Every structure is written in C-alpha cells, then in structure tokens.
Amino acid sequence: MQHNLQIYNTLTRKKEIFEPINPPHVGMYVCGPTVYGDAHLGHARAAITFDIVFRYLMHLGYKVRYVRNITDVGHLENDTDELGEDKIAKKARLDQLEPMEVVQLFVNRYHKNMEQLNVLPPSIEPSASGHIIEQIEYVKEILKNGYAYEQDGSVYFDVVRYNQDYNYGKLSGRKVEDLLQNTRELAGQEDKKNSFDFALWKKADAKHIMRWPSPWSDGYPGWHMECSAMGAKYLGEQFDIHGGGLDLLFPHHESEIAQVNAAKGHEAVKYWMHNNMITTSGQKMGKSLNNFITLDDFFNGNNPALDRAYDPMIIRFFMLQAHYRSTLDFSNEALQAAEKGMNKLFEANKLLGQIQASTSSVDIKKYHDLCYDALNDDFNTPIALAHLFDLARIVNQVNDGKESFSEEDISMAKKLFETLLFSVFGLRDEKGKDDSHLIDYLMSTILDIRKQAKLNKDYATADKIREELEKLNIQIKDSKEGSNWSFK
C-alpha cells in the first residue's frame, strides 16, 4: 500500500503515519446512535466523517472491517452520572411501546437516513442488548483484576484504584485529582466510593423493563461497557481505529480505555479519532439541548429554522466543506452555498465529457497530487475540495478556449473528479437523475461488444446479447450503418 496517510490521534494529540496492525486489514470501531429518536445533523456528521474514512481506506486498498454499534440499552438520560432513566426505556414508557419496538422504529429510520446520505452500511452493526453475555464476561474480568467493586447488585469501576496503575484521563486530559474536587455527591450515588466511579453493571429496580440475569443481580450493563465488549469480540483485543463524536471523548471513551486496560492489561486502540460538533449560531446542536434539527426536517424543509428543503447530498457536501475536527456552524446560507459549490463541481465534471482535446497547457498531475495530499493529511476534505474547485475553474477556461487540455489531461481530470466526488466523497449527482446518460453509455458498450463478436464470427455471443436485452424489453435493430437500440 503506497500512501502517506496521516491520522490525527486524539490520544497522542498529534498526527501520526497510519500503519495498521495487520495490513492489508484494518479494524475500525465507531460509536453509533442511541436509538430513541430521529437522527439529527450531529448524527450525520459522525456517520459521514467515518464513512469518508471507510471509503478512503478502501480506496487505498485496505480491507476494512467496520463495526458501528447500535446503543439500545444502558444509556441513561444523564450521560455523565449514573442517574436518570434509560433513554430507550423512557421513550418506550412515554409511547406505551415495548422498548424493542422503539429501537426497531428508530433503527429503521436511521438506516433510511444513512441511505439517503449515501453512507455505506458498516460491515457489522452489533447492538448492546444483543451482547449482554459478552459484557458480563468483561465485567467479570475487571472484577477479577481488582479494578471494580460490587455494591448491592451493581458493579462499579474503581477509578481511584485504576489510576494507581494506569492513567484515568489519558485521552481527555482530565486529572482524577480535579475530578475529586469538582464532582458533587448526587442522590442515588450512595453505592459508589466516588461519584466519578462509573457503572459496569446496574441492578434494575422493580419497574425497569430491560433486564437480564447476571452473577450480581437482574440488571443491565453500564453504557461504556458495550463498546469495549463488542470491539473486542469483532475486532480482536487490539485494533486500528476507534472513532466517535467529540462529545463521547469523556466520559465514554476515557472509560472504555480504562475498562480495556483493567480487563486485558493493555490498550485496544491504536488511533482514536473524534469528529467535532455541529453548532447553530455558535451553540452546540444536540438532542439534550433541544435545538437540533432532524435529518428528515432537512430533507423535507419542515422546520421553522429552515428556509427550504435540502437534498441529502447538500447536507453531505456541507459536511465535507469543513474538516471533521473543526466545528461546523449550520445556517441556511451555508447550505445554499454548499449546493452551489457542489453543482459547480458536477458541472465541470460534465463539461469534461464535451471538451475537445488539443495540446496541454495545464499541469493536471499537480491537482491530482494536491487533492491526495490533502486527503492524506488527516482526511482534509475541504482542502481537497478547494483544489477541485481550482480545477473546475480551469475546466471552464478550457471550455472558453483560454486554456487547453490534451486527451490525457481530460481523462486524468475526469478520473480525478469521478473518483473523489462519487467514490471517496460518496456524493451522488442526482440532478435530473442522469442515469439516462449512463444507460446510453452502457448500451453502446454492449453494442460494441456485439459488433466485435460478429466481426469475429462469434454469432453465439451476438445472439446471446440480443436475447439478454430482449429480456429487459430492449430491442436491437441492425442496419448497414450499425446497430440501434430502443425500448419495446
């Protein structure tokens, strides 16, 4: 694999050359949604960020096993403390549904949104509730190693004890001493030695619906446990990339690292990656802040904050115009600018199909290299797009006769546009559903093959092609000038 990919590792706080543990295989784990409501712009950002990573690594030739989980149990309303109702259970209670009906509904809707955004499905999409045994086994290991304690049927991670041997705060930069000073004692936390100790297993109270037997109580796993257990199950004890939103850095990912060290005696993840947040007028957008706009809202324009509906591809392009580690401020103007920008690139790409070749006056290779340099620099999509915009401008100049392309320039530029726009960035040119062009191309390819077969006197193949097309209700008419096709 020839490349210079560097990834910013949140753990070391610097860009590092990407060297997977077991090339050409790459294992990547990304925290997926807690499925108790519709996906919003923040979900889209995480999904698209790691979709780009997934696509680009595959483009470089890696075989990626991408695991993105579904959190369907254990995520309490108050992320930081061990307080509040389970998010899914609460939604189920309000809607008078079985919790798993809530899960199914929002998983289906999430999948639909992801498909609209052209986010590829992960290789494995495990759910927390489907891996209770694996989580229980994990808790047992941590208990055995002395980094957790049982109290009244619940099991808590002993942060102070862990911090004697390891560094709790390594990822987030927080210090246990500060945590000790700054956390309040909250009601319902009497069981814990320290308020920042987190639950590995929670005993379920009488009215809690989602519960499973365990050595400690009928209960449910703590939120952080699922990712450690499912990451290990599907990617092994050590794997390459762990991703998620920056809001998950603490306590979720910090606690994951602690759990893994406590159970296995070593870390699991080589590169930690975090996408930054979406803001709206500078404020973080989120479900808990109640200022979020769902993806469906964007796609149908049904929200007072929106001037109009926005095609999923506009949302996708808007995301790509910021680096994933920068915040991204939503506004109608920004989305409309994204749409214009995207269309400019699509149009330049189409122009390339019409341009007449002559002598070369432009160094296309330079733009190719600049784009790949940007992507290799921690997936810097906005810089790569900036270079594509430059190239698009030149395409227009060629079209206006101010610059000129050779045959090779045209084909290199076309390949660069199509590879990056459609394959790596995962955009779809949905304007007027330009499928009809492609159908024309494919048909002429097929007719060419048939013509060649006839020239070779391979009439079996020529007839076979005619028959296959007949099945699609496509009719071939042969004449002296060649063959034509039409729908029957």
Add this chain to the structure above:
Amino acid sequence: MQHNLQIYNTLTRKKEIFEPINPPHVGMYVCGPTVYGDAHLGHARAAITFDIVFRYLMHLGYKVRYVRNITDVGHLENDTDELGEDKIAKKARLDQLEPMEVVQLFVNRYHKNMEQLNVLPPSIEPSASGHIIEQIEYVKEILKNGYAYEQDGSVYFDVVRYNQDYNYGKLSGRKVEDLLQNTRELAGQEDKKNSFDFALWKKADAKHIMRWPSPWSDGYPGWHMECSAMGAKYLGEQFDIHGGGLDLLFPHHESEIAQVNAAKGHEAVKYWMHNNMITTSGQKMGKSLNNFITLDDFFNGNNPALDRAYDPMIIRFFMLQAHYRSTLDFSNEALQAAEKGMNKLFEANKLLGQIQASTSSVDIKKYHDLCYDALNDDFNTPIALAHLFDLARIVNQVNDGKESFSEEDISMAKKLFETLLFSVFGLRDEKGKDDSHLIDYLMSTILDIRKQAKLNKDYATADKIREELEKLNIQIKDSKEGSNWSFK
C-alpha cells in the same frame, strides 16, 4: 372491531373466528430468514403472506405487534437432525469472514429485497444471537421441569418423557411411535436417548466460532429455542398468531410447542398459520434443493430459468393470485399473466379518475362486500382479486358507455381499489420509474457476457469489457463467487 375474520388454524385443522387474546392488541410471531444466502421466491412468499396478514389486521383497526426474527446462529445444515455445521458459520468459513459479517451482509440484502417487494418492516426484528441469555434461561426451565437431559455439555429435549404428559405431534399429526420406528441412528447422535430428541443447547467443538458460556458448556442454542424464547420475551407467554412456512411445521414448530409446554405448562399460541410452498414444474423450490431462483435474479432476469426481468410488484401480485395455503407453481407464463392482470387493475383505477358520473346502473356495494368476505375468509386474496377484476371490467364498460356510475359509485369504487390494491395488498404502481434498476440489469448482462468470454478463454473480449467500463468509471471486481461492479 366489527368483522367476520376467520383464520385457518393449523393446530385445529379448521377455520376459526379470529378473537385476539387482548383486543385491540394482536401479537404475531413469524419465523424469519436464516441469513446465509440471498432470499429466494420461498422467502418472498412467507414474507408477503404475513405482510398481508399484518396489513389487513391493521386495516381492521387492530394494534399489531409483529415480531419476525433473524436466525443468525444455531440453524444446522441438516434441519432435522442435530448434524452438520452451522449454516452461517459454514458460509463465513468459506468466505473467510467473521460470521457476523455474513449475517450483516445478508440481513442488509434481505431488507433491500423486502423493501423492493413493499413488505412492511416488522415491529421488532430480534436475532437469535442477540438472545442467548433468554434461551439459556428457557433451557433451565425445561431442565428443571424434567423434560430435558444434559449429556456431555449439551442439553437435549426428552421427547418420550414429554410425550407422556403432552402430545408431541399435535401440530404436525406425527406420532412418536412412528418416529421411533422410522428414524435411523446417525453418527454424532450418540449423546441422545432417541434420535428424534432435539438439542436445546449444543456444546461447541474447538473450531466452532460462534459460542457463548452457559451452565453446561461453551456452546450455542438449538435452532428451535430462539423462537420460543423471543416469542415469550416480546409477545408474552400467550399470544395470538404464530406463522411460518409449511416446511417449518415439523420439526421446528412442533418442537416449539413442546418447548413451551415443557417450560411453562401451557401453550403459547392461539392461531398457527402456515403458508404453502413455491414449486417449479411441480417440485418444491428451496436452497437445499438447489433449484431456487433468488429475488435479485427475478428483478434483473439473470437466471436461465427466466425469460426476462420481473419487477418486484409482479412477484408480489403473482403471490396474491394464489391463496397462501395452496402451493404456487412458478412459471414465466404465470408471471407475465400476473403482470397483465395487475396492470388491468391499475388502469381501471386510473380510469375511475376520468369517468363522468351519471345515474347508477351497478351495485358497487356488492363488490365491496364480496372483496371483504373473501379477505375475511382466511385472507383469500385470489377471490378478492377476482371480484376486483369483475369490477374493473365494469369500469371499462362504464367508460365505453355500456354501464353508468353515480358520483357515489365512483368514489366507493375508487376507495375500494385504492384501499385494497395499495394499502392491504401493498402494491405500488411503478410504471415509468426506475432507471437504476435498468442500470443494474444492463450491468449484470455485461458481466454475464464477460463471464462467458472468460469461460471461452476469449480474454481479449473480457479485457475489452473491463476497459470500456473503466471509461465509465465502473470498476469490476472479480472474486470466487463471480464479479461485482461499482462506480469508482
């Protein structure tokens, strides 16, 4: 709820008035796919049959909780005996994938097929591997009640012991005495008292990947266990409808009944429903018989048994033209007749929008009642369709001035057509859509030609095809299983 719905109950072998246990709620459990390959016509029949039940019950005003499972562990190659490799594990071994990657791939493809067929997603879609604890707890209950025995880490259901208290064979009509005489002793079954005893829990041998800890061994649940455990979890100890294909009647459903009685002391299911099989030239179609045609084959025409591609709605309509308890023989002629019939109904429905009202010469109410009578008679869709065809003929006569409709007639007829065709039968009028399908079809045609060229050692043509497609930024990937294509 005013209706006269009768359902044929396989258990009592007669039609019974449908009276749910806890109206307006209805609990329905249907056996879903074992996800180790692409869905074929048989899968479509089960899915469409119970989609009609789901849709019609909702149309009648019931609140239906529809559970359809995913079998992703425990289903061995030889359905009847406890022999052979796990179907998923085998596919994973052959493809060098993690079993859950196989599961995810085929779940995604199944979901896509279901969406193409306009089959509504179930309320909950639980997977066997996600409910190991529930299954272990269930096995414990059966052991405690004395209807199972442990042998070398595996747990088997004791059919003879059970048959002393209950009737093993109640659903299928088989007799234990006959089973005793007719079953052979097979290798690998030494652990069992009787060859027809079935596994509730199987100890995993060293190379078995999918395994979980249990009180008896590291192993995996028996195939029949998942439905008992998940049915109870999501629908309660007693629920209304359990459905599945007739091929699951024995041993799967018979064993489910036995498990439930053995654990709970009473049955779970009020109405057992079974859809009949698809045949081809009179022979059962199935994956194990190797004469199946996948749904994708139907949709793109890529199978020597098919004259052409068939739109998913043609497949759906074809299914509706037979009663679910009759066998249905596949042929190209039947599919083409289905297409014509469906289009006749769509056209009549459209004509209704154009017809001028005058005096009434037809008793529309009669057709309404006949259609509903048919549906209330154990979901008799072919009879309901026959009445819609009669009505369509009259619509044409009205259009020709031979009969006449009042304003009310038109609106009643329109409501009847639209409700039944689109809402209850779940058809979609897709004429004039769908270029993306055609691209898929054309690409598979091209890949076929290329495959044939390679078989003929005509590598020039094979390479030419690859080059031509590259120009369109279409990439071909060759693998053992054939060739795939994607946009670069």
